[in-house]
Structures are given as structure tokens and as C-alpha cells.
Amino acid sequence: MGIQEHRDLQDTFLRLFEPQRSALWRFVRSMVRTDHEAEDMMSETVLQAYQSIHKLRDEQAFVSFLFTIAHRLVKRHRWRRTFFGQYDEQAAHEIPHTDAQPDVQMDIVLLRQALQRLPERTREAVVLFDILGLSLEEIKVIQGGTLSGVKSRLVRGRRSLATMLGVDQHQEEPALSTIPRVHNQPIL
Incomplete structure (x- = not known):
């Protein structure tokens, strides 16, 4: 050459x-x-x-x-x-060296820990799609398999992350009786 x-x-x-x-x-x-x-x-x-x-x-x-x-x-x-x-x-x-605020840094640490607990191909699909913004088709090429397989891994991964991070995907407004109170006044 x-x-x-x-x-x-x-x-x-x-x-x-x-x-x-x-x-x-x-x-x-x-x-x-x-x-x-x-x-x-x-x-x-x-x-x-x-x-x-x-x-x-x-x-x-x-x-x-x-x-x-x-x-x-x-x-x-x-x-x-x-x-x-x-x-x-x-x-x-x-400790990760980022310019993010301490609470955001903690969120990042928790997310990384939760991601590490996902199966490898599921974690990879979630990172490629939700964090990096690659298309489903690009992920299919990278991982191999089918488009529906990529979609399934994304759904399973998101559900698992929501569960691990304590996020209820269908949260409703809390009932008044469940709101924490001090001196009979809501603190939220």
C-alpha cells in the first residue's frame, strides 16, 4: 500500500x-x-x-x-x-470521575450495578438502544439473531432494571392515608 x-x-x-x-x-x-x-x-x-x-x-x-x-x-x-x-x-x-452532581453519580453507579446483573445480551441490547440510541436493525447486526429477539431482550431488560431499581412502571398517585405525616401534616 x-x-x-x-x-x-x-x-x-x-x-x-x-x-x-x-x-x-x-x-x-x-x-x-x-x-x-x-x-x-x-x-x-x-x-x-x-x-x-x-x-x-x-x-x-x-x-x-x-x-x-x-x-x-x-x-x-x-x-x-x-x-x-x-x-x-x-x-x-x-469512584467514577465525572462532572455529574453527587446524586446523579449515585444514580449512575446504581444503574451500572443493575446493568451488570442483567444477562450479557440483554444488557448489551439495552445499552445500545436506550443509552447509545442505535437502531433496532443496527443492534440486530451487532448481536446477530432476529429483530423480534432484540425487541424481546429490550423489553425484558427494561422490566428487570425497573424491578432492580425499585421503579414501578405503572405508579399511581399514593392514597392520602399512605403519605408520610408529621404532626398530622403531609411531609411530601
């Missing part, structure tokens, strides 16, 4: 990758336990995508191409962790 062809591929890759960088980070971070693991997965995904960009026939398929690579790497990472184990005390005490 000539120098100009290499530069053209590099420019194409960067043009396609930059709009997806943030979404890819959020996806990878949601699928692993620590920021350190997410950084490793992100780096490996970018490297593999860059090395394989010449195989991409249609630029419209780049999102599926990129997230499929990330999906496979996360899957392989989990498989290795199962056999080789891993415990990092520093990561266990790590």
Missing part, C-alpha cells in the same frame, strides 16, 4: 470514527467493571477497527462494524476473566 493510500484510509477512519467515539466509550464502559478495563477495550477496538478498515465496503455500515468489534472483544475479555480471574483492589474502591 502506498503512502497516499495509507493516508486516505487513515483520513477515512478518523472521519468515520470521531462521531462514534463517545458512544463507543459509553458502550464499552457499560459492558465492563472498571474504567481501566474500558480503556483497554476501547484501545483494542480502535486498533482492530483501524487495521480492518480496508475490509469495510460501505461507510454506512461503520457503526455496526465498530460495535461488532467492541462486542466481540468484550465477550473475549469476559471469557478470559472467567478462566483467569481478576481482582484489583484499587478498582474496587474506584
Whole structure:
């Protein structure tokens, strides 16, 4: 490959990758336990995508191409962790570094913990659709299977998350007798 062809591929890759960088980070971070693991997965995904960009026939398929690579790497990472184990005390005490308010940070921690308890394919579908905004069709390409399978995983995942997070999807206004009171006055 000539120098100009290499530069053209590099420019194409960067043009396609930059709009997806943030979404890819959020996806990878949601699928692993620590920021350190997410950084490793992100780096490996970018490297593999860059090395394989010449195989991409249609630029419209780049999102599926990129997230499929990330999906496979996360899957392989989990498989290795199962056999080789891993415990990092520093990561266990790590607090996510975001600019969000403390209550929002806690919500994020609780959501991540709840997401980790979902089956892998269900968690992946929920993250790709509800957090990253990918289409059902793109998720089907990334995960394989059928469109109805993706929809089923989304419904099951949302219901499970609602249950785990204590959210009643059909909440009604509380009866007056159930509202907490102090000196016979409602405190809400």
C-alpha cells in the first residue's frame, strides 16, 4: 500500500470514527467493571477497527462494524476473566470521575450495578438502544439473531432494571392515608 493510500484510509477512519467515539466509550464502559478495563477495550477496538478498515465496503455500515468489534472483544475479555480471574483492589474502591452532581453519580453507579446483573445480551441490547440510541436493525447486526429477539431482550431488560431499581412502571398517585405525616401534616 502506498503512502497516499495509507493516508486516505487513515483520513477515512478518523472521519468515520470521531462521531462514534463517545458512544463507543459509553458502550464499552457499560459492558465492563472498571474504567481501566474500558480503556483497554476501547484501545483494542480502535486498533482492530483501524487495521480492518480496508475490509469495510460501505461507510454506512461503520457503526455496526465498530460495535461488532467492541462486542466481540468484550465477550473475549469476559471469557478470559472467567478462566483467569481478576481482582484489583484499587478498582474496587474506584469512584467514577465525572462532572455529574453527587446524586446523579449515585444514580449512575446504581444503574451500572443493575446493568451488570442483567444477562450479557440483554444488557448489551439495552445499552445500545436506550443509552447509545442505535437502531433496532443496527443492534440486530451487532448481536446477530432476529429483530423480534432484540425487541424481546429490550423489553425484558427494561422490566428487570425497573424491578432492580425499585421503579414501578405503572405508579399511581399514593392514597392520602399512605403519605408520610408529621404532626398530622403531609411531609411530601
